[in-house]
Amino acid sequence: MSKSNLTRRKFLQDSTIIAGGLIIPFSVPAGNRKTVLADGADGTKFITQNAYLHIGTDNTVKILLAHSEMGQGVWTTMPMLIAEELDCDWNNIKVEHGPAGAPYIHTAFGIQLTGGSTSTWSEFDRYRKAGATARMMLTQAAADKMNTTPDKCKTENGYVISASNKKLSYGEVAEAAAKLPPPSDVPLRDPSKWKYIGKSKRRLDTPEKINGTAKFGMDMQFPGMLTAVVAHPPVFGAKVKSFDASKAKAIPGVQQVVEIPSGVAVLADHYWEAKLGRDALKVEWDIDPAKAIDSRDQLDSYKRIASTTGVAAAKAGDVNAELSKGSKKIEAEYFFPYLAHAAMEPMNCTVLLSENSCEIWTGTQFQMQEQTAAAKVLGMKPEQVMVNTTFLGGAFGRRANKDNDYVVEAVHVAKASGKNVKLVWSREDDMRGGYYRPAFLHKVQVMPATDGKPGAWKHTIVGQSIMQGSPFEAMIQNGIDPASTEGISDSPYMKEIPNHLVELHSPVVNVPVLWWRSVGHTHTAFVMETMIDELAFAAKADPVEYRRSLLKNHGRNLAALNLAAEKSGWGKSLPAGHFRGVAVHESFGSSVAQVAEISIVNDALKVHKVTCAIDCGLAVNPDGVAAQMESGIIFGLTALLYGEITLEKGRVKQRNFHDYKMVRMNEAPVIDVHIVKSTEKMGGAGEPGTPPIAPAIANAIFAATGKRIRTLPLRPEDLKTT
């Protein structure tokens, strides 16, 4: 047994060691459809091939998730899909994260990934089939034992029950079932028979997250492991010129100081000593002034770029001719800053390195990418790197890093030091670590037609490409990164406008950027929904009525809009000083409408209530969908009120939560979520709640102040009523 196996044996939760039972691999390509077990020296069995579902002889139902639990609830939703077909005892379900591996590859994306609000719909069939396959095999095995046939048996709560009411538990027949050939045809239940799907289920990860036992990456501890804190360059990409570690090394507990490509790492027995050591380091950096950008210059340069011709992302009719007719043209320029994800758990990664293998423990949305990147640093094959996924203390896209930044850094530290190491980023490291939502500038010119609807719409977008340099670079077609234009060029409004032109500029800037909860929709929804509101006002139309007239061919948006309007009491009177604003936006396959109710007292904004309606098609776990709407709304509200990363001479100014603020309890509105009863195609829930909230509130602010918001986050002058 290799050394790595020994480590694994020692540290892995014993639950991954299984003793017999039935294993159902998922319906991955035929060649992979076999169960591979390796015998451990002491007679236990390890899963070497990735299984998804295991029925133990003790009746446990173990589910290895392809996806990472980062708060969005896959730990519960995925088991619901299996339980729906398996008829197991819900209380016997145990969930774990699967390792990196081919069977875990996303059914839609082609790489292993948790993101894009896709988990539930993309696994809807696969997980149910795994459950159904297991149930068929268990039923067959039980029928054989009870001398009857499967068609005369039923399953309930973890038992196979014969016509004569004899019962065998799943555990009792799991071994026998494992010897049967898997069925080739696995019918799924008719929706009318569903017991789980569509009914709210409590989270399975709550018990361990309310008593301190849940393990996040930050919580991994191994005997003899050191903690590393890294001095990062003040400007992105700058390299170490020289460093003096004498003061750092003088701190008791500091064991080693090593240079790595991304900076200088201080390794100590514990975090605190490593942090003091890092503070005591003297590092000279090689900084290229041309790469040390300034936020103010960036805005100016984006403005200049916007006045030039970009790459056309959508086009119809003759926009320029129409824009020059008439006198009612509306022109606006919007600016959106960089945003940090600021997940509650700062980035971290633990690496156990031996000569021939490497074990990684981290919270990641990107297991195989991490595996490949780590292997490359170490000169190993990917199979030699084992990625163990812990709980993620929030992610929002940050833990699907296109350069695998924190994992690669941790592996470099382990390699350079020869030590088992936990890399820990402080909040400051995390805040200044880059991979932000890109800054964007939008320039919009709209000419209303005689009926008040937009007759011509010219839209220029300037901002860095996210997909460039990512595993999804191929999505960039003809110079258009869809992550920069989504929500505009494919907007249901745009499709109806006879003359339109959407142009994109994707400047290259020395600030790493990344997908941030709802990606391009974070800014595009704001522009579209505040502009539409402005047009409604110009047409002297009610904002909801105006949208209805534009969206009449877009049923899901309309359904969400109507439900939100109804539930918010749109059109009904409000307490004195209260105002409403509305927005509706489609993203990640779902349509979400929100009505915000606000007041402004003494130039301070109070968001009293948000009414939200979503059409996500079938909602597998409705309360989970509601939770994601609540979460997405607070996320978007935080960006509207506070979110802003700025740079001065290439240095990120913000450091921590005092200057990169978060919405807190006292500012959190009442949120009332409604789900459209829908038979439409399933969409996502993790992200689509975020885009509409900022424009809904901005539109309410307009109702209160008569002022349009063009720059985020809100400035004090935006709220002045006089």
Added chain:
Amino acid sequence: MVKLTINGKEHSVDVRPDTPLLWVLRDHLGLTGTKFGCGMAQCGACTVHLNGEAVRSCVTLVSRAAGQKVTTIEGLSKDNSHPLQRAWLEDDVLQCGYCQSGQIMSAAVLLRDHPNPSDSDIDQAMSGNICRCGTYQRIRNAIHKAAKLQKEGGVK
């Protein structure tokens, strides 16, 4: 050597006295339920009880806790039976969960001092705790529920 009483158990730890209590709990004693979020008293993820009061352990030097009583999330109850834990379970409060040890520890002091907290009591006591997943509404409702459970079950 610093002597500490944590969750009713005595410990002596060989640590520099200017180490924040947070890192002693996590790195020296393996009590990782108390979380690191900001390190500067901004987020509340590291909240523990020092002699029954909620403190941010990331800015509380271990020397200040010497000889005092510290309670961490691990010591709140043996079996998730604290009214707050029961309410958190029933209301599906949490998401990623990273902030929730701190939320619950802050709420526990609130509930002791205000057995029937108003919304503004909750705002006051809980606004030092950030939840990036935005679970505030559920936290608020669960605190109200826990207050009821506490009344029904008697104060523990």
